[in-house]
Amino acid sequence: MPRTASTTRRSRFLRVVAAFAVLVALAGYLAVQYLSGYKGAPRCTVGSSDGGEGRTYELSPEQAANAATISAVGMTRGLPERAVTIALATAMQESALRNIDHGDRDSLGLFQQRPSQGWGTTEQIMDPVYSSGEFYEHLAEVPGYSRLPLTVAAQRVQKSGFPQAYAKHEPDATLLSAALTGRAPASLTCSLSTGKGAEAAAPGDAAEVRADLVRAFGKGVLPSAKSAGAASASTVSVPVRSEDEATSGRGWEFAHWAVARAGTLRIEEVSYDGRIWTSDTGWRTERGKSAADAVRMRLAQ
Structure with a gap:
């Protein structure tokens, strides 16, 4: 049946009403979130300590916490910042800096280490301090690792099927290691407030x-x-x-x-x-x- 002028106007009116209702609902939602103290999703950012317009890298608080553990274990062993950069880039590729309980075959944890390959028990590998220590122990056995390309050094430890994949994480890992090893002051910050609930x-x-x-x-x-x-x-x-x-x-x-x-x-x-x-x-x-x-x-x- 052909549309009349009346039905066209009615259809247009209903669309306007629906759009207005959506805007009102959105405004109400934002007002509630503002009054409840909502500040957006928790996140951490690492970048220039002088507030400049240089490179930045954003990660979740979970990822930042795991990265901080990886760095602390390396520095405590007296290893250079380059070792921390290699470890961070490896964990970025293997697990996205998340302590996951699954992976290819029996791979686990930050570095996707395998119990069947002698990296430790499941419980040990799921401990970020232990798994980081195991990575550094193997890295330290690689002759001249600090002078090798990152992909080569990481591959000597990991024996991955895709060794070149580590390369894309080197810029972010370098930025993050500079902060976590203390070389770049006040360059890592986290925004954690999500509201005024019981958890907060x-x-x-x-x-x-x-x-x-x-x-x-x-x-x-x-x-x-x-x-x-x-x-x-x-x-x-x-x-x-x-x-x-x-x-x-x-x-x-x-x-x-x-x-x-x-x-x-x-x-x-x-x-x-x-x-x-x-x-x-x-x-x-x-x-x-x-x-x-x-x-x-x-x-x-």
């Missing part, structure tokens, strides 16, 4: 933070209980000894680790060497407010 209000556990620090960086990272005095329930302080070589870099290594682990460990504030990080503001300068002798973490209460 969960308190941090200082004992858990200290235990994770020791697992990643070794027992010497924190002072002994006797010399540290009474432990605080709301803050964790990691000393940065003045006699350490490259003191500032070591401090930023701890500071960036804390930011990367802030979501899982409920760390609200990290301060070091005149800079303070929070999820809402990122890194900001406050000279005189934070010293260079320790990295301080304030936990959610």
